[in-house]
Amino acid sequence: MEKASASAWRKFNARYNMIGNVCKTCNTKYFPPRIVCKNCGRNTKMEEYQFSGKGEIFSFTKIHVPSEAFKESAPYVIGVIKLEEGPMIEGHIVDSGKEPQIGAKVKQVFRRMYTDGEEGLITYHFKFELI
Amino acid sequence: MAGIVGYGVHVPRYRIKVEEIAKVWNDDPESIKKGLNITEKSVPGIDEDAATIAVEAARRAVDHSGINANEIGALYVGSESHPYAVKPTSTIVSQAIRTGHKLTAADLEFACKAGTAGIQMCAGLVDSKMIKYGMAIGSDTSQGRPSDALEYTASAGGGAFIIGSDKSEQIAEILKTTSYTSDTPDFWRREGAAFPSHGGRFTGEPAYFKHITNATKQLFEMTGFKASDFNYAVFHQPNGKFPIVVSKALGFEEKQIKDGLLTPVIGNTYSGASMLGLAAVLDIAKPNEKILLTSFGSGAGSDSFAIEVKDKIDEKRGKLTKVSDIINTRKIYIDYSTYLKNRGGIKKR
Known part of the structure; x- marks a missing residue:
C-alpha cells in the first residue's frame, strides 16, 4: 500500500495516461518510462511518448487469494499485456462481461486501484478492458 | 451564443433488476416497476466512482470534439458523490485528460443539476471570451438507503460536454x-x-x-x-x-x-x-x-x-461513442449481495 502522496504524484502521467518515453536515438519505446535506454546507454535521448492504451493479452491469471489491498476485488484478473507499440506490461483486466483469452484485444480504462484506508488517498490507475 | 462542441458519456456495465431488490425487502416488483416506470438500474463496479466515470465520459467527449484538451480553460464536475470531501474531482479529470494547467476548475454540488449548472458556467466563460473551451461534467454513483424507495432508482453514470463559442465547431447551439x-x-x-x-x-x-x-x-x-x-x-x-x-x-x-x-x-x-x-x-x-x-x-x-x-x-458522428452502445453492450447482472459489496454497503467492523 502506497502512503506517500509525493511518490504517487510523480507517477500520475504514467498511471493516468500511459505516458512512457521513447529513445530518439534508436526509437525504442518504454513503459513505464526509463531514464536510460537499455540499447543506447550514454547516447540516450529520451522524449515523452503517449501510448495508445491498446494491446492484446499475452497471458493472464485469476487471483483468488489476494493481498490485503485487493481483498474486496477478488477474484480479479491480472494480465501481461503486449502493447501495440511493443512493450509488455502487467495490468488488471476488469470484468467486462467477456472472459479473457490469450490474444484478445484490450484497451485502457481509468479506475480506482486502491484506497489508503478510510481517510487516506485514493489511487487511480489505468486498467485494461476487453474490446 | 455558446454551443456544444463535443460530448461523451459513461455508464457502468453492472445492472441490478427491480425483482432482485424487491425480493430482499418483500416488495411487489410489479408494483414498483409500474409505479416508478423502471426495470433495472446501473451499479458501479467496486473500482468505479464519480471520478472514474467523469474521466471516461470526458475522454470520449474530447475524442468526439476533435479539440486539443490543452485548450480547455475551465473544467467543472457536478456530483453529489465526489470521492473526496476535500480534494477536487475536477483536478483528477484534468490530469487524466491532459488539459494542461492554464485552467480554472471546481467541483459543483446541486443534487441532480450540478452538471447543467456547469454548462451554464462554461457558456458564460466562452461567450465572454475568457476561455476558448469549457468542459462541464455531471457524474454520480448515487446513494439510496437500503429498503428506501430510492434504492430502486439511485444508479451510476455521467456525461461530459465541451462548450465553445466558435459556431463553425458547434454541433448544437445553446x-x-x-x-x-x-x-x-x-x-x-x-x-x-x-x-x-x-x-x-x-x-x-x-x-x-x-x-x-x-x-x-x-x-x-x-x-x-x-x-x-x-x-x-x-x-x-x-x-x-x-x-x-x-x-x-x-x-x-x-x-x-x-x-x-x-x-x-x-x-x-x-x-x-x-x-x-x-x-x-x-x-x-x-x-x-x-x-x-x-x-x-x-x-x-x-x-x-x-x-x-x-x-x-453529422460530420462529427464518426468519432462518437453512442449512449445506446454504452448502455446496451455486455451488461453484467448482479445479485443483491454483490450490489451491496460494490456500493460499500457491507461493513466489516
Missing part, C-alpha cells in the same frame, strides 16, 4: 438558458451521512414539478417558443414517471421525450441524468432540430435550455 431556484427542503444529505434523506411526497409537487415547470415556462417566455417547436425534450428523470407527467403538463407529446428518457433502463444517475438524456437525443438528432433540456436538483432548482442542432453534428 439559444437561451434560464434557471428557477428556491430554498426547498425536499432532499438532503448531511456531512458524513452515508445516505440521503427525503421528504417523501414533498419531493413531487413543491420540488420537482414546480421548479421544472417554472424554469421551462420562463424559457418559453424568453424565447417565444412553445412545446410544439421542439423536436425533443429532456427532463430530469428521478424515476421513469415524473418526466412523463411534467412533459404532458407542459404540452409535450410522448414522442418528444421518449428518446431522452433513460431512467427506466439505467436508473437515476443524478448529476448525470439530464446530461445522459441530452446525449441520447444528440446521438440521433438532425441539423436544425430543436431540443429542450430542463434539469432539476433538489434543494431546489432547475436549469432550462433551448438548443438547436447544427450541420456539424
